[in-house]
Amino acid sequence: MALLGGCEGDMAHRYANGWSEAAAGLTALAHTRASAFRWGVVILLTLIWIGGGLYYWLTHGQDVAQAIYLTLSAVGMWDAYFDVDPDTPGVQLDPMLQLVRFAAIAAPAVGLLFAFSGQLGRSLARIFNLGAARHVVIAGDSPAALSLALDCRNSKDSVILIAQGLPEETALGLRRSGVIVLEGDATHIDTLRTARAHHAAHVVAFEPDDTANLQIEAAVRRLVGAARRKPPIGVHVATRSPMLLKEAREMRSAEMRKKKPSAPPIDPKPFSLEEMAARALVQQESQTLLSLAKQLGQDRVHIVLFGFDAGAEAVAERVLMSLWSAHFEAPRLTVLAPDPQAAEAAFRARHREAFAHPQVWAADAAFLPFDWDAASIGPELLDVVEQQRGKPTAIIVSTGADPGNIHLAIALKRVCNHGLRWPVPIFMRETSQSEFSQQYARGDETEELDAYLQAFGAHQVNATRARIIDGELDRGAAVAHEHYNKGLGKKDAMSMKELQAAMRDWGDVLETYRAANRAVADSAVVKVWDAGWRVARKGERGDTSPAVPAEMMEALARREHDRWNAERLMSGWRPTAPGEQRNNDLMAHDKLVVWDALSHADKNNDVVQVRAAMDIARLLHKEGFVPRS
Secondary structure: OOOOOOOOOHHHOOOOOHHHHHHHHHHHHHOOOOHHHHHHHHHHHHHHHHHHHHHHHHOOOOOHHHHHHHHHHHHHOOHHHHOOOOOOOOOOOOHHHHHHHHHHHHHHHHHHHHHHHHHHHHHHHHHHHOOOOOOEEEEOOOHHHHHHHHHHHHOOOOEEEEEOOOOHHHHHHHHHOOOEEEEOOOOOHHHHHHOOHHHOOEEEEOOOOHHHHHHHHHHHHHHHOOOOOOOOEEEEEEOOOHHHHHHHHHHHHHHHHOOOOOOOOEEEEEEOHHHHHHHHHHHHHHHHHHHHHHHOOOOOOEEEEEOOOHHHHHHHHHHHHHOOOOOOOOOEEEEEEOOHHHHHHHHHHHOOHHHHOOOOOOOOEEEEEOOOOOOOOOHHHHHHHHHHHOOOOEEEEOOOOHHHHHHHHHHHHHHHHHHHOOOOEEEEEOOOOOHHHHHHOEOOOOOOOOOEEEEEOOHHHHOOHHHHHOOHHHHHHHHHHHHHHHOHHHOOOOOHHHHHHOOOOHHHOOHHHHHHHHHHHHOHHHHHHHOOEEEOOOOOOOEOOOOOOHHHHHHHHHHHHHHHHHHHHHOOOEEOOOOOOOEOOOOEEOOOOOHHHOOHHHHHHHHHHHHHHHHHHHHHOOOOEEEOO
16 A cells, blocks of 8 residues: 555545445445335335225225235235136136235335334444454544545545544534444444554544644554554644644654664654645645736735734645745744734744744745724725835735635725736635635636635635545655766656655655655645746646756755755744754754855755756646646
C-alpha cells in the first residue's frame, strides 16, 4: 500500500477486508429505501390470494360466505387446495387454484421477512464486523467528519463512525450509504475496541474539541499497546489550535528521533482543516495573483484580510511562507479587525521569530481597526488602506461566521467594482457550501477586469479522503524532500515514475523537514510563473517539461532563499548566535542569513529547490504549461 494517495493507482486502493466489506454491504442493505417496493410486493401477493381466491370459488358455485372461508383457508394448506392428488392419472391441478394457494403462503412469509430484514441485516453486520480489519474508523459527528465518512464510502472503503447524539435521520442516511454508525465515546478504549480500531488502517480523531482528539489518539495507543502493525495504523488527529498543531507535529518528530529498533504500531498525523484550505488556495491561485499584480503594476503581492480567525491566519501564514516571486518584493499582509491590537499581539506571539530578526527578514504585516458590525463598507475604508498600505492584489474574508462572510463579501464586491477601485478576487471562507456560494461565488466568470467572489474552505471539498487520509496536498512536498535529500537538482528533470517513487519515504521524514517542504511545494507554481510559464488551460497543448532559463536561475535561487528564510522564521526557527552551531532541538539554524552570506554549496541547495519546484509543478499539473505572454 502506498503512503500517499496521489500516486496513480493509489486512489483505487480500498481500506477494507472481506469481513468489513460484508459488514458495510449488510448495513446498507438493512437500511435501504425499499419500503414502497416491499409494500408493493406484499400487496400484490395479497391481492392475488384474496382477489383470485374469491373469484375462483364464486365462479365455481360457492356462496359468498363459503368463498371467503375457502379463500382464507388457503393459508392453512388444507381443504380443497389439497384434495386433488397431482399424481392421479388424468387429473390436472387447476393453475388458478395453485396460484392462489402459493400467493396465500408467500404473502405472510414475505411480509415477515421484510419486517425483520432490517434487524437481521444489522445483526449480521455486527457479526461480520467482529472480523473487520484494514478499515477506516472516524470519531466525531461534525459536518466535516460526516463528509469524510461519505467520501471514504464513495471510494469503497469500509467505514465505522463513532458518534454521540447523532440525529436519527442523519444516522439513517449514513447507514444507507454503508457507514457503520457506532454510538459511544471514542475517548473510551472499549468503544474503540468495538470499532476494531486496533486493526484499522486509519483512525481519524475528528471531534470539535482538540483535547478530545488527543485523548482518542492516546486511547488508540493504549489499545494497540506493543502489538506490531505493518504498516502502522495512521492516526489522523484534527487540530484547530495553530500552536497545538505545531506542538503535536514536533512531538511526532521527537518520537521519530528516538529511532526505536522496530517500527511503532501507530503513526500519528496531526492535521488542520484551516491549514489544508489555505494551502489548497495558495497552490491553486498563485498564478492568478501574480498575473494580476503584474497587470495592476504592483511591486508586490498584497493581501488584505477582513477578519483574522483561524482560517484567515492560516492563509496569512501560507502567503508569507510561499508567495515569493523573483519579479516582486516580499509579500505584504494588511489585516482589518475589530480589535487589531489583540489580533496583532496574538499573531506576533505565535510567530515571534518572524519579527525578531529584521537583518534576515521581518514579516510585512499590519493590523488596522475595522468593525464590520458597527461600520459600513465604503470608499473611505478603501482610502485608509491605500494610504497606509497600498492597493491590494486580493482580499480574504474570514470573520469566523459564514453568514457574516457572505454579507461582508457582497458589500466589498460592490464597493471594489465601483469605478473599478479594487478589481481583485475576493476569497470568501465558508465552513459549509451554501446555495449562495454555489451560485454567486464560483470565481471569475467574465473576461473583464473586475472584482469577483470565490468561496474556499468548505468541508465538502476540504474534509476528503484524498486530503486527510491520502495526503494529497503533500505529494509535492515529498518530491521536494527527495530532491534535497538525494541531490537530484544536479540531474535532469525527474521522470514521472521517479516523481511517484519519491513519495514512498515521506512517512519517515521528520516534521521540521515536512513543514519546510510543504512550503516549497506550495510555491512551485510561483517558480514556474517566474520562469515564464503558466498552467495550460483546457484545450491548450501544454509542455510537460518546462525549464528555467539559465540566465534566470540565480535570481530564482536568490528568491528561493529569501522564501526559505521566511518559512523557517515563521516556523519558529532562529539564526544561530556567533559561535553557535546548528541545533535542531533548539531550532537554531546557521543558514538563516542573507543570500550574499551563503557559501557556493549553500547557494546550490537553493538551485536544487528551484528545480524541485519545477518537478513538483509537473506532478501537480499533468496538463502541462505554456509560455505566458
